[in-house]
Amino acid sequence: MNGVFDVGGTDGLGPIDPPENEPVFRAEWEKAAFAMFPACFRAGYFGLDSFRHGIEQMRPSVYLESPYYEHWLHSVEHHGIANGEIDPEELDRRTQFYLENPDAPLPEHEPNPELIEFVNAVVPAGAPAQRPTDKPARFKVGDIVRMVNVSPFGHSRMARYIRGKVATVVAYRGSFIFPDSAGNGRGEDPQHVYTIQFDGAELWGEEYAEPNTSTTFDVWDPYIELVREAEGAHA
Amino acid sequence: MSSKARSSQETAARVKALESMLIEKGLMTTEMVDRLVEIYETEVGPQLGAKVVAKAWTDPDFKARLLKDATEACKEVGISGLQGEDMVVLEDTDDVHHAIVCTLCSCYPWPVLGLPPNWYKEPQYRSRIVREPRKVLAEEFGYQIPEEKEIRIWDSSSEMRYWVLPQRPAGTEGLTEDQLAELVTRDSMIGVGPVKGAS
Numbered sequence: 001m002n003g004v005f006d007v008g009g010t011d012g013l014g015p016i017d018p019p020e021n022e023p024v025f026r027a028e029w030e031k032a033a034f035a036m037f038p039a040c041f042r043a044g045y046f047g048l049d050s051f052r053h054g055i056e057q058m059r060p061s062v063y064l065e066s067p068y069y070e071h072w073l074h075s076v077e078h079h080g081i082a083n084g085e086i087d088p089e090e091l092d093r094r095t096q097f098y099l100e101n102p103d104a105p106l107p108e109h110e111p112n113p114e115l116i117e118f119v120n121a122v123v124p125a126g127a128p129a130q131r132p133t134d135k136p137a138r139f140k141v142g143d144i145v146r147m148v149n150v151s152p153f154g155h156s157r158m159a160r161y162i163r164g165k166v167a168t169v170v171a172y173r174g175s176f177i178f179p180d181s182a183g184n185g186r187g188e189d190p191q192h193v194y195t196i197q198f199d200g201a202e203l204w205g206e207e208y209a210e211p212n213t214s215t216t217f218d219v220w221d222p223y224i225e226l227v228r229e230a231e232g233a234h235a
Numbered sequence: 236m237s238s239k240a241r242s243s244q245e246t247a248a249r250v251k252a253l254e255s256m257l258i259e260k261g262l263m264t265t266e267m268v269d270r271l272v273e274i275y276e277t278e279v280g281p282q283l284g285a286k287v288v289a290k291a292w293t294d295p296d297f298k299a300r301l302l303k304d305a306t307e308a309c310k311e312v313g314i315s316g317l318q319g320e321d322m323v324v325l326e327d328t329d330d331v332h333h334a335i336v337c338t339l340c341s342c343y344p345w346p347v348l349g350l351p352p353n354w355y356k357e358p359q360y361r362s363r364i365v366r367e368p369r370k371v372l373a374e375e376f377g378y379q380i381p382e383e384k385e386i387r388i389w390d391s392s393s394e395m396r397y398w399v400l401p402q403r404p405a406g407t408e409g410l411t412e413d414q415l416a417e418l419v420t421r422d423s424m425i426g427v428g429p430v431k432g433a434s
Contacts, residue, residue, distance in 0.1 A: 016354050018376065094251075098249075106254060119271055210368065223337055
């Protein structure tokens with residue numbers, strides 16, 4: 001989808017102002033919102049791509065102005081309500097209750113060693129997205145390629161600032177879950193992934209690009225089309 | 236969903252409300268929250284990436300393995316995991332300076348750098364670093380990259396996780412690996428700042 005989350009190259013969003021230091025979590029609620037991701041991932045509420053798509057569907061002004069972990073909150077809510085696990089009216093009722101009683105405790109509950117074991121296992125093991133595929137890899141390092149210029153609905157990683165632009169394939173990465181499929185609930189459909197490199201002038205125009213700069217972007221096989229093969233490919 | 240930004244009180248109440256429902260479903264516990272926070276506040280952070288950089292500076296064979304397959308090389312020193320299942324290390328040279336971003340969301344190599352700083356996840360950095368990298372580094376981070384050096388920005392659009400191997404500063408020949416690791420900043424591994432002791 002063409003959404004505000006796709007900010008690459010947007011002007012006028014203001015200064016970055018990186019602080020000298022800041023805590024990993026700035027508020028208690030950020031800790032709980034962070035933990036909801038692995039908890040609900042484990043429960044099958046979403047995969048990583050669907051989780052991102054939940055964030056992408058936030059109201060644009062809220063997306064741009066809310067603290068980061070509110071994005072996560074939004075996606076967990078979005079998927080919990082969509083899969084019927086979270087009753088939105090009950091969520092609203094409880095929100096009102098905690099707003100009026102911010103120090104009211106959470107429901108009493110027993111520790112669950114399984115959840116701790118899950119955390120201790122998944123943090124170092126990760127959740128790899130590499131998947132085998134029988135499809136041939138259509139491109140190789142050195143090929144000159146063009147990013148397809150289309151505007152798909154739903155989840156995609158086709159950033160607008162590179163669409164239609166020409167780049168060089170600089171690396172082949174293996175085959176991975178395809179976000180344009182998995183993020184839209186259509187299965188993993190693994191695709192080959194390449195890193196392609198754009199000259200700054202190709203992205204922004206000679207007149208506006210900073211000299212001697214480039215940007216790389218990772219693309220799945222269907223994202224690119226061949227302009228010309230690597231030199232010497234037929235030698 | 237909500238049509239306007241929430242106040243911090245409203246957000247906190249919303250999170251607590253959702254947490255209470257997830258707790259009742261048995262999907263999360265406060266102990267689980269505490270354990271995750273403990274991991275990312277005290278165990279997994281940029282000190283791990285710094286250790287890898289220092290090792291690469293002192294051990295050419297390790298450096299070669301790191302540049303060939305960062306995921307496997309990091310496993311040698313016990314570093315691996317979520318949001319770093321497929322890592323690539325970018326070596327700064329006299330000719331090229333690297334920096335990372337995720338323009339579409341907030342992808343970042345957690346196993347070596349921990350959770351990303353807020354500015355990395357916010358639209359301001361994500362929008363501008365691809366458009367005017369030299370200016371952003373100079374004006375926002377006080378980090379001057381000479382014009383003759385190429386700046387290459389790595390937009391982390393896939394599940395590959397990139398991070399930077401900065402150049403070892405001159406005059407550090409006598410330092411031990413542990414002393415070298417002390418010089419390696421988080422920002423130097425993102426590509427937005429120098430290592431300590433470098434110009």
